[in-house]
Amino acid sequence: MATGRSNKLTGQTGEFLVAAELSRLGYIATPFAGNVPHYDIIASDDAGKHVSIQVKASRSGSWQLNVGKFCEISFDGEKQIVGRAKKCPINRLVFVFVITNPNRSDKYFVLSWRDLRTIVIRHHTAYLKRHDGRRPLKWDSLHSKVTEKDLAPFEEEWSIVQGNLK
Numbered sequence: 001m002a003t004g005r006s007n008k009l010t011g012q013t014g015e016f017l018v019a020a021e022l023s024r025l026g027y028i029a030t031p032f033a034g035n036v037p038h039y040d041i042i043a044s045d046d047a048g049k050h051v052s053i054q055v056k057a058s059r060s061g062s063w064q065l066n067v068g069k070f071c072e073i074s075f076d077g078e079k080q081i082v083g084r085a086k087k088c089p090i091n092r093l094v095f096v097f098v099i100t101n102p103n104r105s106d107k108y109f110v111l112s113w114r115d116l117r118t119i120v121i122r123h124h125t126a127y128l129k130r131h132d133g134r135r136p137l138k139w140d141s142l143h144s145k146v147t148e149k150d151l152a153p154f155e156e157e158w159s160i161v162q163g164n165l166k
Contacts, residue, residue, distance in 0.1 A: 014057020014098040015040050017106055022053075025158055038090045049165035052090045054113075056097045061107075061148035063097055067124045068142040070117040075140070079133035082125050088113045092164040097151055109151035110160045119151075120144050 015031045019041055022029035027043040039052035056063045067073060072083030093113040100106055124144050128135070135141050154160070 010057045010059055010100055011055075013100050015055045017057075017098055017100065018053065018055045018096045018108070021108060021158075022161065025161070027161070038093065043161060045162075045165055051092060051094055051161055051164045051166065053094045053096055053161070056095065057100055058097070059100055061099050063146050065120055065144045065146060066142050067120055067144040070120045070144075071124075073142060076133075078139035080128055080135065080139075081133070082121060082128065085117055085121060088117075092166055094160055094164050097146070099148065107148070108156055108158075109148075109154045110157040111151070111154040112160055112164065115154070116146075119146060123150070 019029040019031045022041070022043045027045060029041055029043045031041045032039075038054065040055045041053040042050050043053055044050040056065075067082075069086070069089075071085050074081045074083055090113075095111055095113060095116050097109040097111075098106055123146070
């Protein structure tokens with residue numbers, strides 16, 4: 001069973017793995033030791049352009065997210081209604097999802113916040129449709145999940161980082 005400590009270590013490992021991978025690609029990558037809202041790493045190129053990166057790490061290839069961070073959700077009784085998409089909280093925010101493996105065969109999925117928003121909204125809308133608009137276990141939950149399969153088109157797409165430098 002995952003504990004708070006093991007989850008913290010997975011997150012920390014993921015952040016350092018992503019920073020190391022960015023360094024291999026020629027970026028100066030600075031992870032933050034504290035709780036910085038919206039991002040975990042700043043990566044900078046040799047011209048001083050930089051990009052903010054949010055890292056999500058998992059040992060299982062499944063990540064938990066809050067759909068309310070990506071779109072407006074309203075309620076009609078116990079039914080959820082998906083509203084308008086939200087704007088990115090940080091200009092050109094990049095997400096890197098990493099699967100940490102003890103055998104060091106880690107996997108990276110790199111995508112823009114907008115691409116992630118599209119995936120999360122599409123999945124939540126489809127989930128609600130299958131359940132007549134009501135989440136079966138907890139009707140007011142904004143829990144959402146993305147999996148390795150959902151992110152497969154973005155595996156090793158490090159060019160997203162270059163494309164978002166400002």
